[in-house]
Amino acid sequence: MTFDTSLSFAQSLDQQDPLQVFQEEFLFPEHQGEKAIYFCGNSLGLQAKGVKAAVDQVLKEWEDQGVESWFKGARPWLKVHERMQAPLAEVVGAMPEEVIVMNTLTVNIHLLLGSFYRPTPNRFKVLMEAGAFPSDQYAVAAQVSKLGFDPQEAIIEVHPREGEELLHTEDIIAAIHEAGDSLALVMLGGINYYTGQFYDLAAITAASHSIGAYAGFDLAHAAGNVPLSLHDWGVDFAVWCSYKYLNGGPGGPSGVFLHNRHGDDPDFPRLAGWWGYQESGRFLMRKEFVPSKGAAGLQISTPQMLAFAPHWVSLEVWQRAGVQRIFEKGRSLTAYLEFLLQQLNARGAALHIITPAEPAARGSQLSIYFERDGKALFDYITENGVICDWREDNLSLSGGGVIRVAPVPLYNTYQEVYRFIDLIRQYLQIENFS
């Protein structure tokens, strides 16, 4: 698509946008009495208007029926996972029984590592991206140490090439082959939280399997942000949180993908709890654990009904909006943001976008890198009603950092992108576009 720099062009894009109506379904923070420009869906997605009613409904069921709510009513709580499996499977490209909502993200990282990291004296290494989200780093190091290995030796970090910020797929794959049969597991963030780079999960999974390692991904920044085909790519497991692109609410529940070849295997080493027991026999309280089929067998505890409600409301909005339409608009909105940033650069700004330029290698987020002084620009746009975020440079610790901007397709508009760019233009004292 070709873009231009006029405000009327942004207005016409919004008019033609079939998802425009969905903005009305979300609640926006305000800035000086006006709706703020919210570009932080990569951190905490907005609240769908239907959430209050859904939470109230759970409270009412609890009030009216008490414990019987697990089995009674139009939607017995016992079946809450089924309500979410099919819509979520569509979002991440899985079979419904391959996904489950449970616990929170870092807890699930530990649980899935517990199942998949089964080192032997020869095969004990874990390959990660350098600069992975801290939870991934801490959890992998903790699991490796717990099983008696030295994280320094057992964890292989793939770094960007000298002077670069992004990873080359071929470097990741070369590192996998180099580790060969010493490698037990590849565990990457699907989209790196800092750079916004979306890795080639299909190629990385294939390379991992070719040398006998498992491939698992932390998809906190990918689920609901980019099209995924977890089943077809043969990924072993993935985990994500619901509170970013899936609007599941602060600290909301996590999603898990477990490929059917593991989920259908009764001997797969699940860290069992009673809620993973086959539903028909769960309340018989038998001694031997009989897992539910699929990812449902990973469940450990009673689902947190009040915390799940915002997530199923959001998934219902996703279903009405159409998953593919959301991803298509996401690409277009970010391409438009990139185009306008480049126009600023053509007029003398020196904004360095570190997120890949190829649409297939990124999602909604663009990370604009500043060696210094970026925080002052960030503060200016914040004071003027844009909510995005600032992250310190965690690799070089040079005092630099990035402004992460994520216009998301469900509730952001082209005109908001335009206004955001106009603020940067003013700050940098660049002449008006038109």
Ligand SMILES: Cc1ncc(COP(=O)(O)O)c(C=O)c1O
């Ligand atoms: C990539 C990634 N992994 C893990 C986490 C931690 O999630 P939680 O605090 O829900 O466990 C986050 C939080 O933002 C994240 O972005």
